[in-house]
Amino acid sequence: MTHLPGTADEIRARVPDVLASWEYIRDNVLRGGPVEPELKRLCFRYLAEDADTADFDRFDGRERLALEWAHAIAWDSDRADDELWARLHAEFSEPELVELGCAIGFALGQQHWERTLGLPAQAGIS
Helix, strand or coil: CCCCCCCHHHHHCCCHHHHHHHHHHHHHHHCCCCCCHHHHHHHHHHHCCCHHHCCHHHCCHHHHHHHHHHHHHHCCHHHCCHHHHHHHHHHCCHHHHHHHHHHHHHHHHHHHHHHHCCCCCCCCCC
């Protein structure tokens, strides 16, 4: 059951500045930016609890690190310890870390908001 009628974008459009902000973040951070979109989409799928992303042993390199960081951001900040940060810095530039962290946090918030509306969490940002 949805608690407000319409799609997520139709609901955002009720406040034009909200829709404009969403479109800017979607286009410039979630889709664009220095981190490859496929890597961000993998993290968004993990946040939406896609079973295909649950086993980190299936991934390596940047994918595994991004998933480990997504887990730390979403569910267990203690996992963002010095060891994880050293590995993140070895694989990602500082601009990539800023963008990926912001993208993960923003997608997590959007997914939680969509669920509270009664909409399914979007694993991909459309």
